[in-house]
Ligand SMILES: Nc1ncnc2c1ncn2[C@@H]1O[C@H](COP(=O)(O)OP(=O)(O)OP(=O)(O)O)[C@@H](O)[C@H]1O
């Protein structure tokens with residue numbers, strides 16, 4: 001697969017602070033790519049360098065093999081950008097806003113209704129953007145970034161400020177966008193969001209990319225143990241300790257927790273004892289990955 | 301082209317949906333027009349007050365038609381108390397007092413009010429001369445017909461309306477350039493626009509189109525109120541105000557862009573714009589006509605864009621000069637536009 005985005009040794013400094021520190025990223029076409037990191041990690045700055053709205057101090061960013069800086073007007077119709085803070089024309093309604101962007105990209109006005117439908121703002125068509133809720137603004141902003149049917153979409157924390165229901169709805173929208181064959185680059189500081197949505201995740205901290213891989217590989221690569229949780233009394237603590245594959249078992253607050261690197265024989269043995277009631281299996285998460293990589297707890 | 305029209309439409313709608321704009325760029329200058337218009341409505345036709353002490357034969361024995369003419373020029377009150385009459389002249393309650401002793405007509409005036417004193421002296425002198433001629437029985441050899449330079453419609457509204465219009469347009473164009481670009485820079489809309497394939501020139505041109513359109517709306521409203529309410533008389537080449545306003549919008553937009561580029565916040569930008577425009581309006585005769593102003597002020601106003609605009613508007617709209625009289629002000633305004641535009645282009649920033 002060809003890489004639609006490539007950066008080579010990108011560096012951006014603000015005074016003494018190196019906001020982006022020798023970042024090399026390669027994003028194959030059609031990938032759902034996640035840039036994951038805590039506040040101030042350099043996610044937004046990295047996106048801005050790739051989108052070509054900031055000049056890098058070192059290195060370069062390429063989209064479709066073309067340099068993005070200085071402003072490359074030929075590339076712009078092929079990328080869609082949702083900025084971290086929604087930016088709209090003052091005092092225009094949802095439909096007028098989309099119309100303006102449609103005309104800026106010279107695409108047919110029929111796209112307006114499709115976008116409104118896509119992000120579920122049908123009943124807000126004639127509402128001014130100042131009167132939208134945070135989540136609605138976020139969705140309109142995404143609609144504006146998709147109006148011209150771009151091949152690559154950059155989304156900077158699109159689900160920040162959304163309630164859990166709206167987040168899930170937006171995830172569906174983002175999956176649909178990606179399923180149509182578009183490359184999606186998303187920044188987030190939600191571990192679960194990155195894990196659920198992304199094909200590829202780059203973890204960024206203090207301007208540096210720590211690692212890039214699929215979420216699965218990142219987690220299994222840790223070699224971390226699985227935890228199997230049972231309610232008290234399903235099996236006794238001593239019996240649990242003797243089950244094949246169990247490394248340790250402990251009773252805590254009415255929950256019996258088993259640790260293992262091989263969950264299958266343990267689960268089989270539990271099934272034989274008819275002890276599967278209320279059972280939960282948890283594996284390592286991206287948070288453990290972050291902890292391992294930085295030695296710090298992840299605080300988004 | 302698409303992008304240009306889209307940006308222009310978005311800004312045009314956004315402009316009129318902002319009540320602030322309605323107030324500051326339409327209602328506020330119109331308030332001044334109404335205020336000055338009503339206050340100075342009858343100023344051009346004002347009479348001089350005159351106290352007549354005892355009998356003054358030269359006034360009392362005027363032939364009927366001369367008497368009406370005299371009454372049109374003077375409000376006469378009669379008294380016999382000479383001392384009190386002179387005292388009220390000194391206090392400025394009346395413009396002059398007149399008495400006659402034998403063949404000597406004595407006029408008491410106040411040196412504190414030279415303008416009215418001169419007017420009364422001149423007019424009364426003319427009546428005395430006329431009386432002398434009449435007594436001599438010979439027809440006068442020389443006659444003098446005084447004709448006002450501004451034809452006969454020298455009413456204050458003729459000067460006020462163009463001056464205030466110039467001020468309103470200057471304000472509109474400056475604020476319209478300064479504020480949006482600061483706001484758009486801080487709320488990142490400028491960055492968002494820059495991510496669309498629109499040209500920078502289209503962005504600036506769309507703003508210009510909106511500002512010119514706003515200036516023309518201001519002109520229509522001002523002229524409608526002036527003509528409809530205050531009997532404003534427009535002279536032949538008033539339509540030259542349109543190209544004048546276009547050139548002025550260019551110049552003031554460039555000034556606004558500079559103000560916007562050097563300010564971090566919209567408040568700062570509006571402050572800077574005010575500090576530039578308000579003193580300029582005074583120095584350029586927007587509020588007080590410059591005809592009686594000291595020469596140094598008239599010179600300064602020639603070096604101000606608003607001074608040039610006002611001069612051009614007065615020439616074409618009320619002084620009855622031909623369309624050619626707008627050429628110099630237009631050239632000067634375009635000159636300002638180029639100079640300020642180059643500075644603005646150097647200072648322009650997409651990001652904070
Ligand atoms: N214009 C700027 N001037 C100075 N410093 C900046 C500027 N923009 C960003 N920074 C700094 O660069 C660092 C990276 O910022 P960036 O916005 O890229 O972080 P982020 O990962 O997007 O964070 P968040 O999750 O809060 O959005 C931060 O420490 C920030 O303070």
Ligand SMILES: [Mg+2]
Nearest residue numbers: 043044045084
């Ligand atoms: Mg950010």
